[in-house]
Amino acid sequence: MMEQTQKTDVIVTEGVTKVYTADGIPVNALNGIDLTIQSGEFTALVGPSGSGKTTFLNIISGLDNPTAGKVWLAGKILSEMGGNELSDFRRDNIGFIFQAYNLIPVLTVEENIEYIMLLAGVPKAERHERVLAMLEVVGLRGVADRTPTQLSGGQQQRVAIARAMVSEPAIILADEPTANLDSKTGADLLEMMRHLNGETGMTFIFSTHDPMVMENAQRLITLRDGQIDSDKAK
Amino acid sequence: MILKIAFRNIFRQKRRTILTALAMIVGFTLLSLTIGLSDGAYGGIIEMFTRNRTGHIQVHRAGYLDKPSLYETIDGYAAIGETIQGTAGVDAWTPRVYAAGLGSVGEKSTAVQIIGVDVAREIQATRFNNKVVEGRVLGEAASHEAVIGKGLAKVLSAKVGREIVVFSQGADGSLANDMYKIVGIAESGDDPTDRTACYLHIEDAQELFVLPGRAHEIVVIVSKINQVDKVRNAFEAKFNNSPLDVAPWQVIAKSFYRAMKADQQGDAIARWVIMLIVAIGVLNTVLMSVLERTREYGVLKAVGTKPTQIFWLVICEVVVIALGSICVGALLGIFVNYVLSIYGITYPEEITYGGMKFKTLYAEVNIRCLIIPAITVLLSAAVVSLFPAIKAARIMPAKAMRTH
Numbered sequence: 001m002m003e004q005t006q007k008t009d010v011i012v013t014e015g016v017t018k019v020y021t022a023d024g025i026p027v028n029a030l031n032g033i034d035l036t037i038q039s040g041e042f043t044a045l046v047g048p049s050g051s052g053k054t055t056f057l058n059i060i061s062g063l064d065n066p067t068a069g070k071v072w073l074a075g076k077i078l079s080e081m082g083g084n085e086l087s088d089f090r091r092d093n094i095g096f097i098f099q100a101y102n103l104i105p106v107l108t109v110e111e112n113i114e115y116i117m118l119l120a121g122v123p124k125a126e127r128h129e130r131v132l133a134m135l136e137v138v139g140l141r142g143v144a145d146r147t148p149t150q151l152s153g154g155q156q157q158r159v160a161i162a163r164a165m166v167s168e169p170a171i172i173l174a175d176e177p178t179a180n181l182d183s184k185t186g187a188d189l190l191e192m193m194r195h196l197n198g199e200t201g202m203t204f205i206f207s208t209h210d211p212m213v214m215e216n217a218q219r220l221i222t223l224r225d226g227q228i229d230s231d232k233a234k
Numbered sequence: 235m236i237l238k239i240a241f242r243n244i245f246r247q248k249r250r251t252i253l254t255a256l257a258m259i260v261g262f263t264l265l266s267l268t269i270g271l272s273d274g275a276y277g278g279i280i281e282m283f284t285r286n287r288t289g290h291i292q293v294h295r296a297g298y299l300d301k302p303s304l305y306e307t308i309d310g311y312a313a314i315g316e317t318i319q320g321t322a323g324v325d326a327w328t329p330r331v332y333a334a335g336l337g338s339v340g341e342k343s344t345a346v347q348i349i350g351v352d353v354a355r356e357i358q359a360t361r362f363n364n365k366v367v368e369g370r371v372l373g374e375a376a377s378h379e380a381v382i383g384k385g386l387a388k389v390l391s392a393k394v395g396r397e398i399v400v401f402s403q404g405a406d407g408s409l410a411n412d413m414y415k416i417v418g419i420a421e422s423g424d425d426p427t428d429r430t431a432c433y434l435h436i437e438d439a440q441e442l443f444v445l446p447g448r449a450h451e452i453v454v455i456v457s458k459i460n461q462v463d464k465v466r467n468a469f470e471a472k473f474n475n476s477p478l479d480v481a482p483w484q485v486i487a488k489s490f491y492r493a494m495k496a497d498q499q500g501d502a503i504a505r506w507v508i509m510l511i512v513a514i515g516v517l518n519t520v521l522m523s524v525l526e527r528t529r530e531y532g533v534l535k536a537v538g539t540k541p542t543q544i545f546w547l548v549i550c551e552v553v554v555i556a557l558g559s560i561c562v563g564a565l566l567g568i569f570v571n572y573v574l575s576i577y578g579i580t581y582p583e584e585i586t587y588g589g590m591k592f593k594t595l596y597a598e599v600n601i602r603c604l605i606i607p608a609i610t611v612l613l614s615a616a617v618v619s620l621f622p623a624i625k626a627a628r629i630m631p632a633k634a635m636r637t638h
């Protein structure tokens with residue numbers, strides 16, 4: 001590991017609580033999470049289904065609002081940002097890999113991947129180059145012009161990963177990134193992420209049920225019923 | 235990129251696009267047709283009114299219109315008529331002599347309005363022959379004949395073949411009286427006129443009132459009613475140094491013109507109703523599409539698309555569909571209106587409006603049939619998509635992506 005760079009706290013949460021009200025019945029998805037994630041971490045978020053992993057990732061990336069508590073992302077309080085500001089902030093700082101890959105169906109693979117760079121105003125030639133390089137990394141050479149519906153689930157997941165990483169954000173949040181991949185592809189991907197983490201100091205936070213991912217993580221946070229059950233560094 | 239996504243969405247969701255477009259196209263065409271028919275109807279009424287009664291433009295000696303008098307004449311009207319006929323856009327002209335008098339048939343007498351007409355010209359310009367409902371029209375040469383209004387015939391109990399004696403005063407102060415053979419009875423469609431009208435040949439009238447070569451009025455018919463202003467301006471330039479006054483039908487028939495205007499406002503209500511129906515149809519499909527694609531908007535937002543960009547994405551989609559629909563609607567609208575401007579719609583029963591009878595309703599093809607529906611469709615689409623667009627822009631990504 002290249003740990004010579006100064007570590008900063010990229011994500012800090014304080015008493016983050018989330019209560020969903022589905023059909024009038026309140027569900028406590030998160031019960032006061034206090035957590036600090038430092039830059040360059042490679043952290044796995046584990047716990048049984050329904051323990052609040054997705055909810056937590058959504059909240060720290062600003063995709064959802066906490067019912068109570070505060071989130072600092074790269075030093076800024078998320079709840080104090082306006083809609084357009086938050087969008088720009090997310091675009092520039094966070095790559096999110098969703099549990100269901102969530103590609104934009106009307107865009108081709110290349111367009112899906114370059115979309116964020118396009119929003120950020122990266123010139124066309126550079127976009128194209130980076131998309132091709134990224135497709136190479138995720139092992140999807142030659143599918144750039146297809147649309148998501150013409151890909152398998154695993155391929156779509158890899159496109160989603162490429163999309164999240166292509167703009168080299170400081171933080172990658174991944175919700176079960178290997179869940180839809182065969183073990184070989186999953187291992188390749190994990191290898192790639194570790195590599196990126198080591199090379200560029202990108203911060204990675206995963207939620208996962210995959211033992212292989214857990215094994216590779218430096219820090220393992222276990223959630224249970226919306227609370228931190230254990231927090232182990234390896 | 236937003237535009238690109240908008241276009242692709244339009245082509246991907248063909249069914250919904252077609253549905254939205256259909257609502258807009260039907261709305262456009264309906265609106266276009268309403269306007270075409272309404273304009274056509276008013277055009278017909280105005281054409282009928284001006285053709286049969288006032289003409290499109292009238293020329294008098296200045297001041298005559300305000301205070302008609304036997305002495306305010308147009309001298310040498312034949313030469314002026316030549317000038318009028320020589321103006322571009324003029325279809326026909328006809329001179330008239332007007333004078334008041336007392337008419338008697340047998341024992342009965344009443345006030346009459348004598349109208350001296352140039353029979354040949356009057357037939358050509360205002361279809362004078364069509365107004366004669368009994369007997370025949372005046373002969374083309376002056377021969378002491380009279381055609382009287384239907385109402386007047388009733389008042390005087392006069393029949394075709396009897397004689398009417400007219401008493402009045404000539405322009406030289408002499409007593410004017412003469413006897414004319416009633417050859418026909420006329421119905422102009424305007425009852426007050428028909429109660430007093432006594433038509434004589436213009437030369438008979440000139441002789442009776444001692445007005446040789448003079449007339450009180452020249453009625454002008456233009457070939458196209460929308461050219462009235464142009465022709466009028468041409469006249470005004472030509473009659474610049476003469477004591478003549480040129481008045482278009484809007485001035486001559488002020489109350490008729492105002493009634494037409496007011497009536498046309500009434501049609502606006504029908505337009506609003508159609509607009510509302512179109513707007514509701516569009517709102518429905520746009521809302522549906524936004525709801526269907528909540529998830530996609532969530533993803534777009536999650537990867538950093540600004541709410542304002544999402545807002546424009548929705549608006550763009552609708553506006554693009556609206557523009558396409560307007561093009562199709564315009565073609566359809568022109569086609570339908572054109573067909574109806576030639577074949578028309580026949581009323582089940584003759585319609586009477588202000589004493590004029592109509593058998594067929596013809597549509598009109600004009601720019602209003604395109605502009606008004608186009609603006610309506612575009613505006614209502616934009617306004618109506620505001621709400622779904624705001625909704626889409628405000629979507630919370632986490633929540634949106636949970637919906638499948």
Ligand SMILES: Nc1ncnc2c1ncn2[C@@H]1O[C@H](COP(=O)(O)OP(=O)(O)OP(=O)(O)O)[C@@H](O)[C@H]1O
Nearest residue numbers: 020021022027029048049050051052053054055056
């Ligand atoms: N939008 C929602 N409305 C109501 N309840 C919700 C909503 N989202 C999540 N929950 C509930 O909140 C709790 C936490 O859900 P969450 O999706 O965060 O779990 P998870 O750890 O990601 O589970 P999994 O491993 O199955 O992905 C669950 O009990 C879930 O039913």
Ligand SMILES: [Mg+2]
Nearest residue numbers: 053054099175
């Ligand atoms: Mg989950």
